[in-house]
Each structure stands twice: as structure tokens, then as C-alpha cells.
Amino acid sequence: MIPEKIKKDTPMSKTHFKFMVKHFRQRDKKYPPLYKIEKTKIKEGQIVLDYGCGPGSYSIAAAEVVGNSGKVYATDIHPLAIEEVEKRASERDLKNIETILTDCDTKLEDNTIDVVLLLDIYHDLSDPESILKELHRVLKKNGWLSVDDHHFKDDEIIGKIINIGLFKFIERKDEVFNFTKV
Secondary structure, three states: OOOOOOOOOOOOOHHHHHHHHHHHHHHHHHOOHHHHHOOOOOOOOOEEEEEOOOOOHHHHHHHHHHOOOOEEEEEEOOHHHHHHHHHHHHHOOOOOEEEEEOOOOOOOOOOOEEEEEEEOOHHHOOOHHHHHHHHHHHEEEEEEEEEEOOOOOHHHHHHHHHOOOOEEEEEEEOOEEEEEEO
């Protein structure tokens, strides 16, 4: 059952966010984001939504994969995340990233996204059912939802996504779980 009123997430403190950015920079050196992006279904020319993008590690890697003929929407609840993604995109002269500040509603048209990334964020969602409903709405009929969250066991991730009845588990590639719309 989808709740009538969506619970509102609130952004972490600025200090916590800045700490997270430093941590992710170190993580990205050891584990380049492109490695995880290669486990998703992203291809050149596609439209991608990176939901809960944080400082944009995966958004930037996805933008490089989709190229100039594709587009990446990077969404986050934190204004500093939006600023960081825009800064990183500008530094790399990437023109195919658009940021969206939101806690659920992306304002994107129905059935427009080829691949949704939900990477390292599911555990932070206060109302995952509403988020999954929104992601399902914007995803194309043959689109993909790629999920990774090391806070859960493998069967927990699959269960949390498929139990809502909107997605079907298709495959696992290392730590990334790929789903399609039901």
C-alpha cells in the first residue's frame, strides 16, 4: 500500500555532508565509480537518473558513459550535493548532467529514463516505497533499476525491491542488482 502522505526526508548537516565528500573522494580513488557503473545497464546515448547522487561520483561516471548523445539527471535532497555535482561536471566540461534538488518527486515525465541508479542510498530513505513508486513512474517500460547498498544482505536488497510489486529481479553483477519494471 502506498502511503497517502509521503514522509519527508531531511538533508544531513553541512558538516556531515562535507565529511562524506572527503570519504567518497578516498573511496573513489580505491574503487573508481566507473567499475560499478559498468555493472549496470548504462550505454551510450541513454537517459539516466542517479537518485540520491550525493557528491556525484556515479553521476559523473554515468555521464562519461552515455556521452554527449545521452543525459544524466542527478538528484539529491541536499543543496550541497547539487553544488558539488555541478562543480565536478563543470571541471570535466560535462554538459550532459542536469541536477534536481528533491526529496522524492523528480518532476520528470513518465517513462523517460532508461536506467535508474539507486547506489549506496537505499538505507537512508525514510519512505522507500514512495521513492520506488516514483522511480517506477519515470522508468521506461524496458528500463533498468540498478541497486547497491552494502548495509543490507543480498537477499534483503532483492526482497526490499521486489516486495513492493513494481520491479522484478533479473541479475546480479558483483555488488549491483539489476531489476526491470513489472
